[in-house]
Amino acid sequence: MGLFDFAADIGQKVFGIGDADAAEKIKEKIESNNPGVSDLSVSLDGDVCSIGGTCDSAMAREKVVLMAGNMKGVGSVNVDNLKGGVIPTATADSAEADSEAAAETEYYTIESGDTLWGIAAKFLGNGSKYTEIFEANREVIEDPDKIFVGQKIRIPR
Numbered sequence: 001m002g003l004f005d006f007a008a009d010i011g012q013k014v015f016g017i018g019d020a021d022a023a024e025k026i027k028e029k030i031e032s033n034n035p036g037v038s039d040l041s042v043s044l045d046g047d048v049c050s051i052g053g054t055c056d057s058a059m060a061r062e063k064v065v066l067m068a069g070n071m072k073g074v075g076s077v078n079v080d081n082l083k084g085g086v087i088p089t090a091t092a093d094s095a096e097a098d099s100e101a102a103a104e105t106e107y108y109t110i111e112s113g114d115t116l117w118g119i120a121a122k123f124l125g126n127g128s129k130y131t132e133i134f135e136a137n138r139e140v141i142e143d144p145d146k147i148f149v150g151q152k153i154r155i156p157r
Contacts (some may be wrong), residue, residue, distance in 0.1 A: 002077065002078060002079035002080050002082070003048075003076050003077070003078050003079075004065050004069055004077045004079070005069075005075065005076050006069035006070065006074055006075055006076065006077065006150075007075070007150040008047040008072070008073055008075030010072060010148060010149065010150040010151070011069075011070045011071045011072040011073075011074065012029075012070060012071050012072060013071075013072045013073075013149070013150065014026060014029050014071045014072070014073075015071075015073060017073065018075075018144070022044045023042045023043050023044040023049075024042070026042045026044065026068060026071060026074070027040060027041070027042040028061060029067070029071065030042070030064060030067050030068060031076065031077045032132035033138070033139040034054035034058055034069070034139075035059070035063035035064055035139045036055060036059070036060030036063075036068070037051075037053045037054065037055050037056070037060055037061075037064050037082075038053060038054050038056075039052070039053045039054055040052070040053040040064075041053060041081070042068070043054065045074075046075075047073060047074055047075035047076065048074075048075065048076045048077075048078055048082065048145070049069070049071075049074045049076070049077050049078070050069045050077075050078040050079075051064060051065070051068055051077060051078070051079055051081070051082050052081030052082060053081075053082055053083070053146070054082075054083045054084045055082060055083065055084040056084065056085070056087045057084075057085055058105075059085075060084075060085055061079070061082060061084070061085030061086065061135075062085075062105060062154055063139050063140065063154070064082070065077050065079060066137070066139075066140045066152055066153065066154065067104030067139050067140055069152060070140055070151050070152060071072070073095050085135060105154055105155070105156075105157065106123070106154070106155040106157065107152055107153070107154060107155065108123070108152070108153055108155050109150060109151070109152050110147050110148060110149055110150060110151040110152075110153065111149060114147065114149075114150050115147075116134055116141075116144050117130045117131075117145065119133060119149075119153075119155070120132065120133050123155045124155075124156075130144065131144075132156055133153065133154075133155065133156065135152075136153075136154045136155070136156040137153045137154055140152075140153060140154075141153065
């Protein structure tokens with residue numbers, strides 16, 4: 001199963017506990033900054049958010065998972081019904097290229113005291129490259145000065 005874990009008790013509050021239309025609110029939030037997913041469907045069972053649709057790219061797939069998972073009340077994101085965005089491995093040559101492409105994306109969970117500047121200094125070697133991290137996570141981080149502990153982000157390579 002394609003299940004990604006998150007911390008359900010932190011994140012951006014988009015819906016309240018017991019909201020009958022919580023899945024619709026998650027879908028609306030994702031669609032408002034759609035990273036490249038068509039025919040998007042969202043369901044929520046407890047704290048497990050299931051995402052369906054077709055991704056334009058691997059980046060779109062990564063972003064939609066992070067967008068859903070970084071919402072308060074979502075503890076796991078299931079992508080079993082999310083198509084596309086995965087690089088196929090047909091030959092030995094393409095398998096090597098695929099593993100290199102997969103290695104290009106690294107994930108980081110924000111810790112207490114972190115800033116995008118500090119994260120950029122740590123991972124990219126220069127704090128002024130924080131804008132690269134912000135751009136890679138524009139759908140997840142709405143304001144570079146407002147990140148929160150436990151938030152998962154992509155580190156571009």
